[in-house]
Amino acid sequence: MKTIFNKTRVEAFSDGIFAIIITLLVLEIKVPHLENHAAAGALSTALFELFPKFISWIISFFTVAVIWVNHHKLFKQFRQLDHGIFWWNALLLLWTSFIPFPTAVMGDYPGNITSVVLYGSVMALMAMSFTLMRWYVLRNPDLLEGTTDIRSFRKGTFLSLIFGPLLYLAGIALSLIHPYVSFAIFLAIPVYFIFAENES
Amino acid sequence: MKTIFNKTRVEAFSDGIFAIIITLLVLEIKVPHLENHAAAGALSTALFELFPKFISWIISFFTVAVIWVNHHKLFKQFRQLDHGIFWWNALLLLWTSFIPFPTAVMGDYPGNITSVVLYGSVMALMAMSFTLMRWYVLRNPDLLEGTTDIRSFRKGTFLSLIFGPLLYLAGIALSLIHPYVSFAIFLAIPVYFIFAENES
Amino acid sequence: MKTIFNKTRVEAFSDGIFAIIITLLVLEIKVPHLENHAAAGALSTALFELFPKFISWIISFFTVAVIWVNHHKLFKQFRQLDHGIFWWNALLLLWTSFIPFPTAVMGDYPGNITSVVLYGSVMALMAMSFTLMRWYVLRNPDLLEGTTDIRSFRKGTFLSLIFGPLLYLAGIALSLIHPYVSFAIFLAIPVYFIFAENES
Amino acid sequence: MKTIFNKTRVEAFSDGIFAIIITLLVLEIKVPHLENHAAAGALSTALFELFPKFISWIISFFTVAVIWVNHHKLFKQFRQLDHGIFWWNALLLLWTSFIPFPTAVMGDYPGNITSVVLYGSVMALMAMSFTLMRWYVLRNPDLLEGTTDIRSFRKGTFLSLIFGPLLYLAGIALSLIHPYVSFAIFLAIPVYFIFAENES
Numbered sequence: 001m002k003t004i005f006n007k008t009r010v011e012a013f014s015d016g017i018f019a020i021i022i023t024l025l026v027l028e029i030k031v032p033h034l035e036n037h038a039a040a041g042a043l044s045t046a047l048f049e050l051f052p053k054f055i056s057w058i059i060s061f062f063t064v065a066v067i068w069v070n071h072h073k074l075f076k077q078f079r080q081l082d083h084g085i086f087w088w089n090a091l092l093l094l095w096t097s098f099i100p101f102p103t104a105v106m107g108d109y110p111g112n113i114t115s116v117v118l119y120g121s122v123m124a125l126m127a128m129s130f131t132l133m134r135w136y137v138l139r140n141p142d143l144l145e146g147t148t149d150i151r152s153f154r155k156g157t158f159l160s161l162i163f164g165p166l167l168y169l170a171g172i173a174l175s176l177i178h179p180y181v182s183f184a185i186f187l188a189i190p191v192y193f194i195f196a197e198n199e200s
Numbered sequence: 201m202k203t204i205f206n207k208t209r210v211e212a213f214s215d216g217i218f219a220i221i222i223t224l225l226v227l228e229i230k231v232p233h234l235e236n237h238a239a240a241g242a243l244s245t246a247l248f249e250l251f252p253k254f255i256s257w258i259i260s261f262f263t264v265a266v267i268w269v270n271h272h273k274l275f276k277q278f279r280q281l282d283h284g285i286f287w288w289n290a291l292l293l294l295w296t297s298f299i300p301f302p303t304a305v306m307g308d309y310p311g312n313i314t315s316v317v318l319y320g321s322v323m324a325l326m327a328m329s330f331t332l333m334r335w336y337v338l339r340n341p342d343l344l345e346g347t348t349d350i351r352s353f354r355k356g357t358f359l360s361l362i363f364g365p366l367l368y369l370a371g372i373a374l375s376l377i378h379p380y381v382s383f384a385i386f387l388a389i390p391v392y393f394i395f396a397e398n399e400s
Numbered sequence: 401m402k403t404i405f406n407k408t409r410v411e412a413f414s415d416g417i418f419a420i421i422i423t424l425l426v427l428e429i430k431v432p433h434l435e436n437h438a439a440a441g442a443l444s445t446a447l448f449e450l451f452p453k454f455i456s457w458i459i460s461f462f463t464v465a466v467i468w469v470n471h472h473k474l475f476k477q478f479r480q481l482d483h484g485i486f487w488w489n490a491l492l493l494l495w496t497s498f499i500p501f502p503t504a505v506m507g508d509y510p511g512n513i514t515s516v517v518l519y520g521s522v523m524a525l526m527a528m529s530f531t532l533m534r535w536y537v538l539r540n541p542d543l544l545e546g547t548t549d550i551r552s553f554r555k556g557t558f559l560s561l562i563f564g565p566l567l568y569l570a571g572i573a574l575s576l577i578h579p580y581v582s583f584a585i586f587l588a589i590p591v592y593f594i595f596a597e598n599e600s
Numbered sequence: 601m602k603t604i605f606n607k608t609r610v611e612a613f614s615d616g617i618f619a620i621i622i623t624l625l626v627l628e629i630k631v632p633h634l635e636n637h638a639a640a641g642a643l644s645t646a647l648f649e650l651f652p653k654f655i656s657w658i659i660s661f662f663t664v665a666v667i668w669v670n671h672h673k674l675f676k677q678f679r680q681l682d683h684g685i686f687w688w689n690a691l692l693l694l695w696t697s698f699i700p701f702p703t704a705v706m707g708d709y710p711g712n713i714t715s716v717v718l719y720g721s722v723m724a725l726m727a728m729s730f731t732l733m734r735w736y737v738l739r740n741p742d743l744l745e746g747t748t749d750i751r752s753f754r755k756g757t758f759l760s761l762i763f764g765p766l767l768y769l770a771g772i773a774l775s776l777i778h779p780y781v782s783f784a785i786f787l788a789i790p791v792y793f794i795f796a797e798n799e800s
Contacts, residue, residue: 009615009672015209016619019216023224023297024623028631031228031304043314047305061297065290072209087794090665097623097661104631105647114643194287215409219416223424223497231428231504243514247505261497265490272409394487415609419616423624423697431628431704443714447705461697465690472609594687 005081010089014071017093021100022064028104029053053107056119059183060103062190063123067096069193070130077153078137079145088133095126106183113175116182120172123186127164134160163192205281210289214271217293221300222264228304229253253307256319259383260303262390263323267296269393270330277353278337279345288333295326306383313375316382320372323386327364334360363392405481410489414471417493421500422464428504429453453507456519459583460503462590463523467496469593470530477553478537479545488533495526506583513575516582520572523586527564534560563592605681610689614671617693621700622664628704629653653707656719659783660703662790663723667696669793670730677753678737679745688733695726706783713775716782720772723786727764734760763792 032046071092078085102119109115134157137143141150171185232246271292278285302319309315334357337343341350371385432446471492478485502519509515534557537543541550571585632646671692678685702719709715734757737743741750771785 003673005672006676009611011209012212012612013615013619013668015213016216016616017623019213020220020620020623022293023217023220024627026298026301027224027227027627029301031301031308034309037309038311040313043305043309043312047314047318058294061294062290065287065293068213069286072205073203076206086669090662093622093665094658094661098626101626101629101631105643108631109634109637109643111638112643113640114647118647211409212412215413216416219413220420222493223417223420226498226501227424227427229501231501231508234509237509238511240513243505243509243512247514247518258494261494262490265487265493268413269486272405273403276406411609412612415613416616419613420620422693423617423620426698426701427624427627429701431701431708434709437709438711440713443705443709443712447714447718457698458694461694462690465693468613469686472605473603476606 003083005083005086007075007078007081010081010086011075014089014093015068017097018064018068018071021097022061022068024100025057025060025064025103028100028107029057050107052110055183055187056103056107056110059187059190060099062194063186064096064099066190066193067092067126074130074133077145077148078143080143082140082143084136084140085133085143088129088136092126092129092133095122095129098122099126110183111179113179116175116179117172119186120168120175120182123189124165124168124172127160127168130164131157131160163189203283205283205286207275207278207281210281210286211275214289214293215268217297218264218268218271221297222261222268224300225257225260225264225303228300228307229257252310255383255387256303256307256310259306259387259390260299262394263386264296264299266390266393267292267326274330274333277345277348278343280343282340282343284336284340285333285343288329288336292326292329292333295322295329298322299326310383311379313379316375316379317372319386320368320375320382323389324365324368324372327360327368330364331357331360363389403483405483405486407475407478407481410481410486411475414475414489414493415468417497418464418468418471421497422461422468424500425457425460425464425503428500428507429457450507452510455583456503456507456510459587459590460499462594463586464496464499466590466593467492467526474530474533477545477548478543480543482540482543484536484540485533485543488529488536492526492529492533495522495529498522499526510583511579513579516575516579517572519586520568520575520582523589524565524568524572527560527568530564531557531560563589603683605683605686607675607678607681610681610686611675614689614693615668617697618664618668618671621697622661622668624700625657625660625664625703628700628707629657650707652710655783655787656703656707656710659706659787659790660699662794663786664696664699666790666793667692667726674730674733677745677748678743680743682740682743684736684740685733685743688729688736692726692729692733695722695729698722699726710783711779713779716775716779717772719786720768720775720782723789724765724768724772727760727768730764731757731760763789 029050032043032050034042034046036042081089099122102115102122106115106119134153138150138154138157144150144153167185167189171182171189174185175182229250232243232250234242234246236242281289299322302315302322306315306319334353338350338354338357344350344353367385367389371382371389374385375382429450432443432450434442434446436442481489499522502515502522506515506519534553538550538554538557544550544553567585567589571582571589574585575582629650632643632650634642634646636642681689699722702715702722706715706719734753738750738754738757744750744753767785767789771782771789774785775782
């Protein structure tokens with residue numbers, strides 16, 4: 001007998017995880033320690049030195065917000081959730097819940113190519129989980145809502161491969177020019193999703 | 201085709217983030233380290249030295265609670281959520297989720313003007329996100345519930361600019377007298393909302 | 401015009417905060433640092449030294465679970481939530497969200513009377529918030545469900561004063577005998593609620 | 601009069617706790633500190649040294665996901681929740697919320713038998729809580745949905761004892777061969793649940 005999951009509870013569980021991750025990101029930014037507690041200039045300087053941490057926090061914040069939007073759009077197309085889709089979703093949650101770590105590494109080592117490779121790889125794996133979940137559903141089309149257009153869902157799956165793992169891998173490759181080029185790509189990906197309003 | 205978001209899921213996602221932030225605030229208050237574990241007097245003294253941290257925690261706790269109330273009142277007036285309103289809401293969540301950092305800085309450097317400027321600026325940006333979300337809705341009035349009075353919504357938007365970003369900027373300016381005057385303003389703003397019971 | 405809050409959203413917000421606090425408690429127990437990573441005996445010894453932290457974690461875990469149960473029982477009796485009840489509830493959430501701090505202090509300084517006074521005082525203030533919320537509702541009985549028996553609600557309010565703030569204050573006073581007597585009281589209070597199954 | 605809990609609120613409270621725990625696990629992986637911030641090779645090496653932490657994180661991530669699935673399947677069979685079932689569920693939440701600690705210990709001391717015993721014991725206690733909750737329900741069968749087959753529920757309870765506490769105790773015993781054998785068992789248990797799709 002196949003297990004059917006309660007879609008509302010799986011969505012609430014996933015939403016809870018997304019909400020916690022997006023909020024935990026800021027915990028990686030630590031208050032600087034100064035000897036002279038009254039020195040306004042020294043505190044300003046110390047805060048400006050945290051600039052790479054603020055940038056990596058903002059990139060990850062908008063990335064997780066875009067994950068939420070794409071998850072929301074995808075799940076709206078599902079009629080019901082079986083065992084398989086639950087575990088492909090768990091894989092997505094695994095990589096998403098890992099995001100605070102590469103974000104913190106990128107904030108601490110902004111000019112280091114290893115940071116770029118780590119950050120881009122985790123994001124590529126996260127984005128790949130979306131594509132894998134879509135492939136699974138294409139092989140089990142009875143999981144989709146009756147109103148879903150299979151051809152446009154297949155096209156969306158193909159696009160999720162390009163505007164996801166492949167773009168993140170391209171971002172990693174561009175670190176050969178400069179790590180900051182990669183970061184610009186990593187920021188551009190969620191910004192594209194925010195302004196494109198793509199329906200798939 | 202325009203994306204329509206599930207209002208209940210966006211509210212639950214936002215509520216989750218507010219609940220996490222309000223709870224994380226206390227994590228910034230660290231247990232003091234003492235050599236003599238049995239000395240009751242030394243522990244009392246060490247706890248009293250954390251006084252500025254308790255104050256900044258309480259200010260931020262009530263500020264986030266007021267954000268929740270104002271968010272709740274605002275969303276009650278929305279009929280549906282489109283792509284634009286989702287991202288203005290995400291901007292509000294960005295600044296709100298950042299609050300634990302300036303709270304911790306203010307607790308560590310209570311008499312430092314840089315703390316005041318940082319805390320007040322983050323709060324002004326958070327409050328400004330409310331005003332921007334309202335402006336967006338005023339330009340897209342089909343997003344409002346049919347029962348909403350547009351004139352009173354426009355007035356509420358104007359008031360949200362004054363009792364929000366402008367008051368926080370005034371609070372920053374008053375640090376020229378003394379940083380503690382600013383903190384009094386930052387505490388007075390949520391206290392005003394608690395006792396005013398304004399409907400807008 | 402009086403504000404009426406959406407009871408489901410206030411409950412979900414409160415439940416979210418309770419769930420986060422009960423989970424954060426364990427973060428205060430830090431992994432011990434040893435030079436020799438393979439020494440099983442040294443690691444066992446270091447873990448046994450964390451015993452007071454495990455005890456204070458368990459006391460606070462069951463206390464927060466009892467808070468959830470009592471909150472759940474109380475809110476079932478409310479017909480609707482107004483501005484006042486929201487802020488009395490926020491006061492309860494304030495003290496509840498503070499619990500990780502006195503728990504960590506008690507775990508670090510188990511034999512120190514200051515820990516006892518801090519822990520007991522925070523719990524007394526949290527419990528007092530329940531009593532204050534009940535008093536507010538007694539003065540605004542239109543907030544109660546029609547099926548609620550006012551006399552039994554008044555009796556429950558009186559009992560909440562005794563089996564709450566007064567018992568915690570008694571626990572503090574008993575630290576004059578020994579701090580561990582106080583901890584036994586602080587543990588006995590939630591255990592009483594678990595086994596008593598009191599309906600009020 | 602017996603207390604009847606709102607099943608939806610208890611499920612939401614439990615789901616919230618599961619979502620928070622699964623997300624907190626990654627916080628135990630700390631960013632390595634290097635003198636030379638630009639050295640890509642040194643950062644790679646430092647990240648590879650975190651390998652045991654990544655493994656223990658993944659084991660615990662999938663374990664908590666399996667707990668969620670088993671909790672979801674079990675609660676679907678409950679008609680209503682009384683005082684007793686709430687507190688057996690609270691015991692499950694206690695041990696589940698403790699998981700970040702043994703996970704961090706295992707990541708820091710991967711070859712240490714004490715880590716194995718701690719991790720396996722906490723998991724055995726967590727799994728035992730499932731069995732105890734099932735036993736309680738078997739003694740109070742009016743709590744089950746009318747559609748539940750008591751014989752298959754009894755069989756599932758018996759299996760939960762074997763594929764739970766007993767398997768974890770076996771995992772601990774196998775550390776006599778090598779701690780890594782135990783870790784393989786601790787990973788195999790959730791993997792078994794992921795691929796077995798057992799209905800009980």
